[in-house]
Amino acid sequence: MPKDWMDLPRYSEEYINGVISFLDFAYSEGEPDGRQIQCPCKRCCNINWYRRDVVFDHLVADGFVKGYRTWINHGEWAIPMAVDDDTDDEEGARDDIEGLLNDAFGDVSHAEGVTVGQNEEAKKFYNLIDGCLHGWSNASFTSLLELLKEAMPDINIPSSFHKTKSMIRDLGLDYKKIDACPNDCLLYRKELKDEKHCRVCGTSRYTENSSDNSENQPDKKGRLIPAKTLRYFPIIPRLQRLFMCSKTAASLRWHDEERIKDGTLKHPADGLAWKNLDEMDEEFAKESRNIRLGLSSDGFNPFRSMNISWSTWPVMLMVYNLPPWMCMRPEYCMLSLLIPGPQSPGKDIDVYLQPLIEDLKLLWEKGVKTYDASKNETFHMRAALLWTINDFPAYAMLSGWSTKGKLACPCCNKNTSSLQLKHSRKTVYMDHRVFLPMDHPWRTNTRSFNGKQELRPPPPVIEGPEIFEMLQNAENVFGKKQSTSSSFPWNWKKRSIFFELPYWHKNPLRHNLDVMHIEKNILDSVIGTLLDM
Structure with a gap:
């Protein structure tokens, strides 16, 4: 069917007659559901479904979406388009791909008896889809690049997956792979880069063969x-x-x-x-x-x-x-x-x-x-x-202060007020009245609280230089199979690696809690308690 009229001004008689002929074809060949078809205008892009009169108005007002020369969504080449098909349906996916191929390769003509599957580019594309529809490999990515280069020779893209990685590397966006002990004891870098076993726990650097634990398992390339x-x-x-x-x-x-x-x-x-x-x-x-x-x-x-x-x-x-x-x-x-x-x-x-x-x-x-x-x-x-x-939990991992147990609060540190409930055996943290002004009436209110007056000042905040001095001589022990050193005071489990930064111990605000967890875990709980929810 000739489509030269699609390039004409939308107010011309030829264009309007062409839109009418398109609608006649779509309603005769496409078998639309409920007398509605997908609107191919620039705004709807074959997504929204409307009646014939609405589609006519859209096409006259906005024109066809760019590149829609093969009406695959409206019955051309009798390719079924299932709107409600599940995305995992491979047959439906192939039907969509056939339409895309016919759009991309204009020399494929149904009238001449050449089907999509007989086209060389289409065959290559099918091979690509068979390999990566449910998983994307390096080889399939290379095949896609080769297909694009053949379809559009002037396009400026790399020709293979490895050249793509090289381009990213040249842009400074590459990454380094560093082998690590599976028990988190050390990284195999610098003087340890050639080691085969962990110096701390003795575990092999490489995966082991299930049939013989003494032999390492190679990959397909040896x-x-x-x-x-x-x-x-x-x-x-x-x-x-x-x-x-x-x-x-x-x-x-x-x-x-x-x-x-x-x-x-x-x-x-x-x-x-x-x-x-x-x-x-x-x-x-x-x-x-x-x-x-x-x-x-x-x-x-x-x-x-x-x-x-x-x-x-x-x-x-x-x-x-x-x-x-x-x-x-x-x-x-x-x-x-x-x-x-x-x-x-x-x-x-x-x-x-x-x-x-x-x-x-x-x-x-x-x-x-x-x-x-x-x-x-x-x-x-x-x-x-x-x-x-x-x-x-991540606060504890990065700071070195354990956020569990009787001294869980990293701000109150050794002065944390905690109480273990008798029956549930859970630790709760009380005595928050210490943070109120000294003349606040709640400090002397015994009936509403634990039956005692609270006359203590708020616990002092330990500054970074004091923590740095406290942990300076403590020895870190890393590794899942290593016992934690008992040389750390209070609730400390390690000396954080951030203290190696020359300015870190002088920083007044080293570790923070994120807003999302404070809003969800604390504020919601407080509101729920107040409203008895």
Whole structure:
């Protein structure tokens, strides 16, 4: 059927007659359900279903969606389009693919007796779909790239999966694989990179053959398979790339050049931790392009199944130099580490943080030369980590203070007021009246509380230098099979690796709880208690 009229002005008589002929064809060949068809106008894009008069109005007002030359949704080539088909139906998926192929390769003509399956490009596409409809492999990705290159020779894309990885590597967005002890004792890097067994627990670095535990199991290419692999995404090239876009580079100075400085807390730059860092190093404060970072981590199950117990831990970094409407957008949140499962690393997460901490030390002490596209100049970029933000269990993993037991509160520390219930054997934390003003009437109200007056002042907050001094001589012991050292005072389980950063112990706000858990777990519980829900 000729379709030259689709390019004519929509007010012309030829176009209107063409729309009428299209509707006649769709209603005669397409067998629409309930006398409605999919509207192919620019707004509906073959998604919405309307009656004939509504579709006619849309096509005259907006025209056909771009590229819809083969009316596969309206009966052309008699390809059935099942609207309510389940997405897992392979036959329905093939029908859609046939239509896409006929759209892509115009030389395939049903009138000439050439079917879609007989076209060479279509055959290649079918081979691709057979291999990756339910799983995407490297080879299938390469096949897709080859197909696209054949269909569109002028398109500027890499020709294989490995060339795609090379392109990403050249952009500074690659990652490093670092083998780890399966018991979280150490990383096989630097002087340990050639070791075959863990120096701490003696466990093999590689997976073992189930038939003979003394032999390592190779893969299909004869290489030994590591039992556990950390993926580290180097942060220095990623931070440098932020300045290669002139608009993003200018936004990184927003906190200094455009922020309204009226004394109210609107941005981390208005907070105490930011100002404290500026006072600590005046040279760092003078350069507004120096990066301030936040760190967050939590576990998730990558298999989308609650029946599988698996915990993978990504470590994310946020850039706080950006304006508030940009700094939490996904494109500016950087994945720095991907810690594999199946178990949570627990306090041994410090083992996996080593390469990240080394880069953070380098960025603080020496810095790196970076090109700023917004000013067309090179400057010396430095960076500092302001704090971490996590839920309460991850708080314990990163800070080293156990958030369980009688001394669970990291702020009250050794002065935590706790009570174990007799029957449920659960620990509850009471005596919150100590945080009220000394002249508050609730302090002397014995009837509404535990029958006692509360005359104690709030517990003092232990500052970073005191914690650093307290844990300086304690020896960390990492590994799932290693017993925890008893040399740590109070509720400490380790000396956090963050204390290796020269400025960390002077930071007034090192670890924070995320808003979501406070809102859901605390506020909802308080409201529920008050309303007796």
